[in-house]
Amino acid sequence: MFLRVSVIVTEIMVAGKAFETANVANLEAVSVMTPRWEFPLTEPKHQRGSFMSTAYFLGIFTAMIFLAASPVAADQVEILVELVEVKCGNTEDVTGADEFYIISAFTGGTSASSNSSITRPISINDGERKLFPESDCVMIHARIPASGKLVGALRAYDEDYAKTWETMRTTVGKATKAISAAAEAAGSDEDVKMAETLEAGFEVYDGMASLDSDDVLGEETLIIRAGGPSEEILTWKMVEEGLGFSTWEYTVTYRITRSG
Numbered sequence: 001m002f003l004r005v006s007v008i009v010t011e012i013m014v015a016g017k018a019f020e021t022a023n024v025a026n027l028e029a030v031s032v033m034t035p036r037w038e039f040p041l042t043e044p045k046h047q048r049g050s051f052m053s054t055a056y057f058l059g060i061f062t063a064m065i066f067l068a069a070s071p072v073a074a075d076q077v078e079i080l081v082e083l084v085e086v087k088c089g090n091t092e093d094v095t096g097a098d099e100f101y102i103i104s105a106f107t108g109g110t111s112a113s114s115n116s117s118i119t120r121p122i123s124i125n126d127g128e129r130k131l132f133p134e135s136d137c138v139m140i141h142a143r144i145p146a147s148g149k150l151v152g153a154l155r156a157y158d159e160d161y162a163k164t165w166e167t168m169r170t171t172v173g174k175a176t177k178a179i180s181a182a183a184e185a186a187g188s189d190e191d192v193k194m195a196e197t198l199e200a201g202f203e204v205y206d207g208m209a210s211l212d213s214d215d216v217l218g219e220e221t222l223i224i225r226a227g228g229p230s231e232e233i234l235t236w237k238m239v240e241e242g243l244g245f246s247t248w249e250y251t252v253t254y255r256i257t258r259s260g
């Protein structure tokens with residue numbers, strides 16, 4: 001479409017230029033010839049005709065430039081936020097591998113643009129990097145207004161108290177519902193208000209004793225605007241270097257994809 005409009009504009013530019021050049025030649029001829037032949041070249045009708053033709057071309061030219069410069073306006077943007085991999089520099093557990101997992105909460109301010117997810121634990125040790133399984137990657141996939149945004153909150157854990165992961169689906173569903181309801185009730189697109197609605201989701205998880213007993217490795221808040229590159233690969237680093245019993249270091253890579 002854009003290419004086609006560009007070609008048409010170029011054609012009009014060439015035609016307009018040729019027309020203009022011809023007119024300039026005519027007008028020069030008029031000024032040179034005026035002293036000797038006042039008629040017909042200085043006849044007002046002829047000059048008005050030239051002016052009208054030039055204005056006509058200019059009008060079309062301007063319209064075509066406007067069309068070419070205006071992108072096809074998408075009022076909605078589809079955003080996909082996915083986990084890619086986790087890299088471990090240093091585990092939290094003092095001996096052996098950690099069981100690394102992430103819970104997430106996202107909202108675009110409506111029920112339809114709210115979601116929560118949890119990944120099944122990945123056994124990972126010092127110096128290793130592991131891909132999140134495809135079935136656990138998607139944190140949010142939503143359509144939001146082109147002027148909108150998503151806010152998200154991520155929390156990473158090392159599992160120390162085994163859970164029945166099959167029953168976690170029910171919990172994830174409850175968390176998603178809680179975020180959806182809070183987002184609809186808040187009815188706000190302020191960053192802080194949107195982030196607050198995510199708390200409703202975390203409260204559901206925090207109510208589980210087994211999850212509450214696991215070690216929290218890091219937390220991250222995200223604001224993802226609808227406008228932006230079609231693909232971004234970002235990292236979230238969490239480090240504990242303190243004087244406590246344990247130290248750890250993790251880097252999580254995630255991807256944002258936008259399409260019109």
Ligand SMILES: [Ca+2]
Pocket residue numbers: 092093158159160215
């Ligand atoms: Ca631990």
Ligand SMILES: [Ca+2]
Pocket residue numbers: 093097098099158159160
């Ligand atoms: Ca552990």
Ligand SMILES: [Ca+2]
Pocket residue numbers: 090091092093094246247248
């Ligand atoms: Ca350690």
